[in-house]
Amino acid sequence: MDVTLLYFEDCPSWQQADAHLRALSIEIPALTVHRQIVDTDEAAKQHRFQGSPSIHLDGNDLFANNDVPVGLACRIYQTPSGPAGSPTLDQLRQALTT
Secondary structure (H helix, E strand, O other): OOOEEEOOOOOHHHHHHHHHHHHHHHOOOEEEEEEOOOOOOHHHHOOOOOOEOEEEOOOEEEOOOOOOOOOOOOOOOOEEEEEEOOOOOOHHHHHHHH
């Protein structure tokens, strides 16, 4: 199972998503995490990047939302605690195991 964390360096939330993915890679031995910097509009279009951080499984955004435009922006996730810059560990676990 290949997961790619797409982000840009100035995003304050990508490191939290990365920490969650590292924890899950211990729980799920078949999980391989790749990191991809997206720093141009062209790269954002190529990766269908809906903001940083984005998490793709086999090339598909786990939290895709048709109402969110593609582009270089910070992404907001709806979590049980309210809006956040990264999905929770439980949200990621559920998205990867369903």
